Amino acid sequence: MSFLILAVGAVLTLEQIVRDLEDSLPDTQRLARYRPPETTRIYSRDGVLIAAVARQDRTCRKLSEISPHVVDALTAAEDTRFYQHRGVDVPGVLRALRANLRHGQVEQGASTVTMQLARHFFLDQEQSLERKAREALLALKLDREFTKDRLLELYLNEMYFGAGAYGIASAASRYFQRSPDRLTPAQSALLVGMLQAPTALSPLCRSPGLPPPAVVDSGSNEGARLAYRRPVSNRGSPGQGHALRPTPARGSLHPVPLLHRLRDSRALEALPGGVALRGRASRLHLSRRAPAEAGRGSSPALPGHLRAVL
Numbered sequence: 001m002s003f004l005i006l007a008v009g010a011v012l013t014l015e016q017i018v019r020d021l022e023d024s025l026p027d028t029q030r031l032a033r034y035r036p037p038e039t040t041r042i043y044s045r046d047g048v049l050i051a052a053v054a055r056q057d058r059t060c061r062k063l064s065e066i067s068p069h070v071v072d073a074l075t076a077a078e079d080t081r082f083y084q085h086r087g088v089d090v091p092g093v094l095r096a097l098r099a100n101l102r103h104g105q106v107e108q109g110a111s112t113v114t115m116q117l118a119r120h121f122f123l124d125q126e127q128s129l130e131r132k133a134r135e136a137l138l139a140l141k142l143d144r145e146f147t148k149d150r151l152l153e154l155y156l157n158e159m160y161f162g163a164g165a166y167g168i169a170s171a172a173s174r175y176f177q178r179s180p181d182r183l184t185p186a187q188s189a190l191l192v193g194m195l196q197a198p199t200a201l202s203p204l205c206r207s208p209g210l211p212p213p214a215v216v217d218s219g220s221n222e223g224a225r226l227a228y229r230r231p232v233s234n235r236g237s238p239g240q241g242h243a244l245r246p247t248p249a250r251g252s253l254h255p256v257p258l259l260h261r262l263r264d265s266r267a268l269e270a271l272p273g274g275v276a277l278r279g280r281a282s283r284l285h286l287s288r289r290a291p292a293e294a295g296r297g298s299s300p301a302l303p304g305h306l307r308a309v310l
Helices: 002-023 028-033 068-078 090-103 113-122 129-145 148-158 168-176 185-196 221-229 256-264 290-295
Strands: 040-043 049-053 281-283
Touching (some): 028 129, 068 113, 068 148, 113 129, 113 148, 129 148, 148 168
Parallel strands (some): 040 281
Antiparallel strands (some): 040 049
16 A cells, blocks of 8 residues: 555656646747758859858758658668657667666667757757756657658758758758759768767868778668668669769858958948848849959959848
């Protein structure tokens, strides 16, 4: 009888703790209004790209504009039951717990894609049971309030892929000079594999002389499985076979002398809403010779010749 009383008391206490935590959760609906910082591209009056300005190099894409191979690689690597669970993968938690107890240390994590989003947007990196409980409750809430596709879209547009690339579109362009809808299975696996340690695993950030972290045959889904030893599904047709070697774009979208002159003249700050933060295509009343002239030391008349169409 005393054991039953203790058990009931423990359950009631746990329920009260959960209610208190739920009451203290942040407003997850702000994600519905969230707009991440994107790259603003500045063009001359005749349509020539002059510069790209951003706090974070990011171009957001809808999930329909991202290769399904990316989704395959992400769910295979980070959350195999993403479409089955409701934000928290209970079997995954139990599996990770057994593995960690067996090895006497943390060998496996149990964070789903939704839990990672909850941690990224709403929580700090404190390692505590309370923070983990809040993360799980937030993930359950996010799964109720957003579709699975919207959660994937948020994740793939937000996360850092190394080499200054934020989001899958910028990563596809930075590493492979292609749009995210054209990524092959192996390229997708390579990019997803970098998410755990973007700077350390990025082939473009590694020290000269070190081999790239993965060189695989992207002509088959088996090649994608070899990238970072992470599996992907067999969905989709194989790509063209070739050695997977990131080929970053040559040159730069940032003609530094001209940008310095624009910033020094506060011309960018004069644009409505702050051109560097709005992620829009802005048109400046400059000739296409302006970058070269700025590089030679001549100064275009700024901001007098500046016009922006936002």
